[in-house]
Amino acid sequence: MVLNMLNKIISIALILCTSAYADDTPQYTHLEIGDEAPFAGTLFNPSATATLIAESQFNMSDCDLRVEYEVERTSARYQLQLDLLQASYDSLDERHNLLMDIKDEEIDTYRTLSLDRPNKNNHWWLAGGIVAGVSLTLGVLFATQEIQQ
Secondary structure (H helix, E strand, O other): OOOHHHHHHHHHHHHHHHOOOOOOOOOOOOOOOOOOOOOOOOOOHHHHHHHHHHHHHHHOOOOHHHHHHHHHHHHHHHHHHHHHHHHHHHHHHHHHHHHHHHHHHHHHHHHHHHHHHHOOHHHHHHHHHHHHHHHHHHHHHHHHHHHHO
C-alpha cells in the first residue's frame, strides 16, 4: 500500500516536474542530513512529501466523488424519464381498457335490444317496397308517354 502510494507520488511528481529533456530517466533516492545528492533534482522534505501525498489522495477522492455524483445524477434523470414514460403508458393503457369496456358494453346493449324486439314487420316492408317500385315504374312510364305526345 505504501509502496503503491509512493509510486503514485513519484509518478505525479515526475509528471509535474518533467524537464524539456527527452533522455532524462526518473531517479529516486533517500537522503539523510549531510548526505550528498547523487544527482541534480528536487528534494522534498517529509512535510512536502506528506502534502504531495495528501493532495494526490484528495484529488483522487474528489475525482471519485465527482464521477459518482455525475453517474447518480444521470441515473436519476434517466429513471425520472423512465418513470414518466411508464406513467404515460399506464394511463394510455387504462384509457384503452376503459374505451374497450364501454364499446363492449354498448355492443352487448344493442345485441340485447335486437334480440328482445326482433323485427316482425318484414312482410310489410316487402309489400311497401313492391308498391313503391311499381308506382315509380308506372310514374316514369306515364311521364315518358306524355313527353312523346
